[in-house]
Amino acid sequence: MQTQPPVPAPPGPASRPSHPGIALTVIAACQLMVVLDATIVNIALPDIQTALNFSTTNLTWVVSAYTLTFGGLLLLGGRAGDILGRRRVFIVGILLFTFASLLGGFAQEPWQLLAARVLQGMGGAIASPTSLALITTTFPEGPERNRAFGIFAAVSAGGGAIGLLAGGLLTDWFDWRWVLFVNVPIGILIAALAPRYINESERHPGRFDLTGALTSTLGMVALVYGFIRAASDGWRDSLTLGAFGTAVVLLAAFMYVESRAREPITPLRMFADRNRSGTYVIMISLAAAMFGMFFYIVLFVQNVLGYSPIRAGLAFLPVTVVIALGAGISQRLLPVLGPKPFLMTGTTLVAIGLAWQSLVDSGSSYAGGVLGPMLVFGFGMGLNFVTLTVTAVSGVAPREAGAASALLNTTQQVGGALGLSILTTVFGSASRDEATKQVASFMAQATPEQKAAFAKSHQLPAPWSDEVLAQGISTAFIPATAMAVLAFVVAAVVVRVRKSDLEALSGAGGAPAV
Template sequence: MAVSDTLSKNSPPSDASRGKGITLAVIAASQLMVLLDATIVNIALPKIRDALQFSTTDLSWVINAYTLTFGGLLLLGGRAGDILGRRRVFIFGTLLFGFASLLGGFAQSGGMLLAARALQGIGGAICSPTAFALIATNFDEGPERNKAFGVSSAVAGSGAAIGLLAGGLLTEYLDWRWVFFVNVPLAALIAIAAPRYITESERTSGRFDLPGALTSTLGLVTLVYGFIRAASDGWSDGLTLASFVLGVALMAVFLGIERRTRQPITPLHLFSDRSRTGSLVMMLCLSAAMFGIFFYITLFVQGPLGYSPLRAGVAFLPVSVSIIFAAQLASSLQVRYGPKPFMVGGGLLVTIGLTWLTRMNAESGYADGVLGPMLLFGFGMGLIFVPAMLLSVTGVAPAETGAASGLLNSMQQVGGSLGLSILTTVFARAAADKAAELKAAAPTDVAPTGEQLASAGNQVLTYGISHGFVIGAALAAVALLVAIFMIKSRPNGLPAESAAGAML
């Protein structure tokens, strides 16, 4: 589908309409670059571990160093766009992201790579919320903006799966370092095109809430660290408990700062709208499940199924297709039927898909164990993305659009980090129990063969994964309940134009 097709059918072909098509292409490209980087390294993780001598536990920080700084600073990035000008901040964030990617590609140690990943997250936190807010700046409210949101949400929804495919291609045919190098030319092209095709927003007066940004980010980091440490050292470990206490205390301080400061990074009154709050809670829960799916299904297809990196990436293509198709459907029918049917239906499909994944075992194949539940999950997420994006900015004052869009993106990244760490804790405990069970049942007078060891390893892996997905299914069920009881059928401020012309 050409991006220019997303422009209003009522608009005659013109330089302006073609220009808007390029505008949307630039914004969507930046979103794709930033969002796929949360997963593009997943398939390359075994190569990264061997090259830079990571332990298995520390390896998870290659993902979390990015998502935590990304999610924790998104609100500050959205505020920066409001105050300094969204296009200006968008370009700076894109260039910073490209520079950090270059550093990551040249990393010679684990510490250098983690620092580069954290810097990537900062760059993403600067450009991502401004990119989303620039849609509101550059596209008129109604069918035109709905179409633009539809394209953006399809890109955002499929970014994780596209990242896995790209990671497989780059890792198999080039080198793991190219999962970072690939961002450099893309960031440069976006930065060059942005001044020509993107309209600058009006700057608003204000100041930055640095105490709020720092306390929220540090609080999230310590909470995630607590979950990851619990996976290896147990829940009674002193440092694990201290991490949880400190994390909760920092988040409490953050809320106190936001209540008192004149210009908070997170305007708490944004939560006064029931439907907006419901959509944010849904994205928090569903993103937690989504990150776990991509991480652990990648381990499954490259482990028990024996897929190569490239084949593992291809295995996720049906998910991208289902997300894109569902997002386009939701975009075309959103105004006519309202957000609730899509969010309830999507939540139900996601819950069914994740419940199906809890039945995974060492004998499961791709067709019966992965494809079916992933298609349900992808279609359900696609139905949810568009209404969630629209609800996040509906009825919000123009000066707070960046903060509102940053809040939505923050929920996605924070949910992903917390979800992955929680699922990892459950996975590690269940896998350890299964390993102990198999060891106790194995004969002590006969050395196991290589085939027996491989079989036992697959059983341990899939047992841990299936138990982790129980948490994922529970989170999806919470999201479904939120959709049923919190999302209004016709939220105040939602555009009431006919959606007949909004088909993508």
């Protein structure tokens, strides 16, 4: 899963550091650690589920607790760097992320790991936007700064692939806890080197929109909890209904606060432009499908196909390659063709890949049931990543380019968590229905000894349990396909960016570093 780096704020005064290579390494290492965290933990999910006794539906919180907090507080983190000093805030974010990683590695109960993931999200939200902005503070405008942005973008794009391999190696050779412990020495080293090699930025007076940040984040948490609760306890459950009611109240309060705040965390005027609103909807839809695809296919290849964590990490590398390939093609041809062809082609390929993925069953092989759909899906996502970023900042005043792009990053994180929760609701319902069917089939064929073992453990032996998991996964990809179709409709009907808009953006120096 890739994280799109926000467009940097307008360049400010910068002096060349005494050791620019070390400074850039420190900044890039921070971004790598934050980006890598999503995929490195994903590969370890089956082991985490077994070790801490997570249900499959509750396991989604290991992903969502991080992404919701990260996405919800991302804009506040960038704002904190402007007001308090970027280097200072950068170090605080790194230390919080490091401490949370240590706590998560020692977790003995599910709630302890989830609490640590929330703290990780907070640390990432503070450090990530500040790390990109620090490049403008550390490197003078011109070729040197442009090279720094290029390296930063390459690290952001490659972090997902590195995380897949690292997660597989650490989980297979040591233990799942090391996917969290590995952040500790890296974080300590970054925090120690930052004061020595990175310049501090000027402070800019301003206000913190804490009310907006809290109401939006807690509102999304309540909404996601409602879907996940519905997956296990049904739509009529009192806590499910209460969660949805709380979400409505908090999100309505967020809209009210933002409409009246002097310095809102989410400028609502950003949504007045149809192109930006369209890109945000597309990103929410595609991220929702992408997070679900990674989550459930990780479970499939390890629990159904029996892959080791290392083999699972290698199994996902082709999709990162085609994502990079699609991004490179769109970046090169975007000024020639404009965004529309890439958005429509990309969303179409994503929908085809997800629809193909919905055909997976317990008898599917990796080559026939997983690899092909992933390659189609990944290439479509690659065509969209750069295109959405450029479209989001097209026609935006230079001083607001950072906010427009950061909002796109926020919608990616929040949309991914929300989409995963929706797919989990469908997964839970489908797997329960399939389990009922498989239990009846098993009991009709089982020996007395097998019946006694099932009565004691309440666990179906393979292949019945594989059928249950595979049926839930394949059904979950049906609403994921619908999300991609929604993205296609929005790309076709709503977005109307012209090539001249992109040329003006490029000429103004506002093109994103991707």
